[in-house]
Amino acid sequence: MSTSETSGLLNTLASARHPAEPWRIKTVEPIRMTSPEERKAALEAAGYNVGLLPAELVYIDLYTDSGTSAMSDRQWAGVMLGDESYAGSRSFYRFEAAVRDFYGYDEVIPTHQGRAAENILSRCLIRPGHHVPGNMYFTTTREHQELNGGIFHDVIVDEAHDPEADLPFKGNVDLGKLEQLIAKVGADQIPYVSLAATVNMAGGQPISMANLAEVRELTRQHGIPVILDAARAVENAWFIKQREPGWSERTVAEILREICAQTDGATMSAKKDSFANIGGWLAVRDPHLAEQARNLVVVYEGLHTYGGMAGRDLEAVAQGIEESVQEPSIRTRIEQVAYLGDRIARAGVPIVRPVGGHAVCLNATAFLAQVPREQFPAQTLTCALYLDAGIRSTERGAVSAGRDPATGHNRYPSLELVRLTIPRRVYTQGHMDVVADSVIRLHEGRKALCSGVEFTYEPSTLRFFQSRFRPLAAEPLFGAVGR
Incomplete structure (x- = not known):
């Protein structure tokens, strides 16, 4: 077209x-x-x-949109094309290429769903006594953080807690709250900033690109990584296109890449934006962190080229990623x-x-x-x-x-x-x-x-x-x- x-x-x-x-x-x-x-x-x-x-x-x-979406004819066709080889299947390489192309991360580790990626990430980065700031908690995310000894801190803007505050980007981080936490506990006690786009527990509220850039600049000054919950990042990209000045002429795919460019990695439940019935991934830029994560994936999920997913699931996710930005x-x-x-x-x-x-x-x-x-x-x-x-x-x-x-x-x-x-x-x-x-x-x-x-x-x-x-x-x- x-x-x-x-x-x-x-x-x-x-x-x-x-x-x-x-x-x-x-x-x-x-x-x-x-x-x-x-x-x-x-x-x-x-x-x-x-x-x-x-x-x-x-x-x-209407219990959840996780894994309950209708897959397309092309996704079902992909199911029939799945390569079920235990190691290095062609379906993995198609999946890896889709994540790299649309989200922009080099190191891609498949997991059976998003909370598995949260588990692996938390085990890699969080130690007892660590403090994890984020733009409102999500249930499984905070649970993994706390099970590994972390303490979650909500640094979202106050308006996110007011259901009647009709603002375009209620998922934004309050930079003052984040700065105060860094000053109080020290940057070395913050393993990463946990950002959701959109913010589920606030009602699916997006974070703006401007706020993401501000968070990125502040964390760069202190050497703190930023990790994105990307489950509904395509929806967030749509809201940026509709609501944020300067982005209306950009495609959703371009905006999605720019969201991810402000972060050091992401956890993903492919059961949301990618329409899949099962599947997820952890993606990072640091090859050393990726190697650590792959070693844990082998323990908890499966070989690092299938991560708890069948080849047919890898194909469905790859196709779903392409369809999600249409x-x-x-x-x-x-x-x-x-x-x-x-x-x-x-x-x-x-x-x-x-x-x-x-x-x-x-x-x-x-x-x-x-x-x-x-x-x-x-x-x-x-x-x-x-x-x-x-x-x-x-x-x-x-x-x-x-x-x-x-x-x-x-x-x-x-x-x-x-x-x-x-x-x-x-x-x-x-x-x-x-x-x-x-x-x-x-x-x-x-x-x-x-x-x-x-x-x-x-x-x-x-x-x-x-x-x-x-x-x-x-x-x-x-x-x-x-x-």
Whole structure:
């Protein structure tokens, strides 16, 4: 397609109320709506944790966009072409070339998913007593940092913790906070700065290119590496193109390369931007760090040329990387999320503003103002959404934040959110309307949700995945929803 034809298509998409998808549907997967009675029984059996529900009992699954996207025909064709040689398969070399070409890192180490890359990186760089600053925590990232003796410090701008602050780059680092931490603990006690683009726990908020450059300059002065969580960096690149002066004429692919150019390495869950059902990578510029990481990959993941992935997965990721920067595709992805957010917000439902790239986040503390924080309003709201319309969402509040390792007390982050995470290329606008209708209906009847839940089982690590709860009042807490 020529440049003029691409421009014409983008203009057509932009003028639509919401852009038509730049693909045709070739295969479908049946889903069904369960009855209210089925949902009540299923939720009780799952301990009021929607993550423990059988997927076949979920109508619209917005639990995560990780590994749940629809792969393209070319990705599936790549699956059939996968070279399953144990060492040095041709699929690895195609995968390696794709990461180098689109992200710009020389040293590429495959892992089975993003948290495996976080584990390897943390084992290589973090020692007990180290301090790791970042633009808001993510659950698995902080867990690996703390398991290796590190202490996480949030240096994101204050506005990121305010769901109503409608700013274009709420993922930015507060340079003053970072400078203060360096002065307090010393640069030699900071193994790296951990940067997310976009910031998941803030609702998918991007970091600006200008702020990245400022962070890069400050860390260069002190000899501190910068490591990027690149899982949704393509989405971040799109926001830079749309919102930051001086970048509108650059392609998403060019902006992605420039984001990565401001860093020394990245961890990647290819289950997000790259559309893959499994896969990830760790990439760095330092060959000595790369060698150390490869030695650990052999211990924990597999040989350094497959890293826990089959050859077919390496092919799917490589193709997905190429597709991820296609601008009609990323535009459609962002606009679908915006459509859902706009419908919900126009009805007066409190959400995180602005809407991020991968999810609409409900502000549970405002939505269920009558439910105390110690009764986990976000967890309560995830249950209500499932009972009402079979929608599975994610709690991103006190349950996800876990307990302080020093005191054992619950952490209560400023943001108590329910994340409606949209898988890529999976659901139609009709599905988004069903979700919006359910959220609006619950908000209108929110006074019926008068109390929350408490733990009946709580794991010590990443408790939100397997915890179980019970409602503190069986009726009318959940009796008013489910129809």
